[in-house]
Amino acid sequence: MKIKIYYHHTDCGGVVYYANYLNFLEEARTEFLAAKGVSIKDQAVDGTMFVVARQEIDYKYPAVYGDILEVATLISGTSGVRVNFEHEIKNQEGRLIVKAKTVLVCVGKDFKPKSIPEQVLQMMTR
């Protein structure tokens, strides 16, 4: 997934603000799952939500205004209630900007963990 950097992504240090990469990761996960047929929106309507339980992120090189970033996403593993994502973000010159690991947990409307529905799990991991 490509992300173009605008003013609103940057800070007065002249680079992309560190929190904004988490927005990019959300977008990338959503599109990654959509490509596998899993709609986060439809799941939420059915009472199955995926919330971020843990984020690790290493900032390797700054991105700047006008950059076009490529966010690569994969699922590195799942358990009953968890899905582990790994991300790499590179800039238009192929330079590594960010490496990240995200743990999602499947929860119900009460925000309590519940097993990932079997069909969703199969779609995610195929």
Added chain:
Amino acid sequence: MKIKIYYHHTDCGGVVYYANYLNFLEEARTEFLAAKGVSIKDQAVDGTMFVVARQEIDYKYPAVYGDILEVATLISGTSGVRVNFEHEIKNQEGRLIVKAKTVLVCVGKDFKPKSIPEQVLQMMTR
């Protein structure tokens, strides 16, 4: 209400990003109403929400990292479903940064306009 400027408020032009002032205005309206005894949270629970229908904002002078802004807020008028707010934001030297007018509309859970509850209106405007 005072707002201190951190990196996350700024952009690579070196100043506060123009959209972020609308966050400050939300905070200022909320505290202005709270001081009059009107809790936006409690109203929302009761099915009365106030949504922004119109925003006018003039950017007079840039705010920068480390500034401490003062947001002044008043209600300039109300109608059956509307509340008109006026704001001025000044920096720590008293310099005018932003002037703004915000129109809130009272809506129900269906996002359709409804009259401001009489008691709320009285509290807002006393």
Added chain:
Amino acid sequence: MKIKIYYHHTDCGGVVYYANYLNFLEEARTEFLAAKGVSIKDQAVDGTMFVVARQEIDYKYPAVYGDILEVATLISGTSGVRVNFEHEIKNQEGRLIVKAKTVLVCVGKDFKPKSIPEQVLQMMTR
């Protein structure tokens, strides 16, 4: 320009947060100008920046998670230092979400107004 709505654009009222539309407008202006050959980035490097001096925005209908918005942009007029933009944002059903007017002012590195360079003005308005 198309904008897809993700969680990070929304608030707990269930709709897109009002300030976030200003991010969309920035993106749309940038791409509108780029299509005319004007690079905001290159201009900034040359010491010509365009800052927002005034924003008017009417919120007509809420956008929600998963919507795909179309931002239409045009220049309605220019003066020596000013460029007036008009925007309409519609959702995937063609419903009007937002109408907005933005006044940009051309400034130098000292943030003081200066005439828009003649060549830039011609490119913008052709």
Added chain:
Amino acid sequence: MKIKIYYHHTDCGGVVYYANYLNFLEEARTEFLAAKGVSIKDQAVDGTMFVVARQEIDYKYPAVYGDILEVATLISGTSGVRVNFEHEIKNQEGRLIVKAKTVLVCVGKDFKPKSIPEQVLQMMTR
């Protein structure tokens, strides 16, 4: 440091959006250092910047609109170019919301790592 939760911090899942906690952590680090006499602003003017090299964050319990969060901050260690921060965020009932570790790296204006100035290091860790 206290942070009050407004609409702009939340998302349509009804809770604080996961990236926004990184904004809170920035604010808390800044105030933590300021209390020790280290001004991030003055350091930046002198060509010493602290950039985030790594962030780990565990989301334990959701924060919601109206919550008043307390962000606790400490420095758990330093090396020549690095400062390690640990954070805990609790809500007004003392419930743990977030645990986080942040690694800052000292860089010059070229964004290359450099040793933390001795005086700054002493102030940070006293």
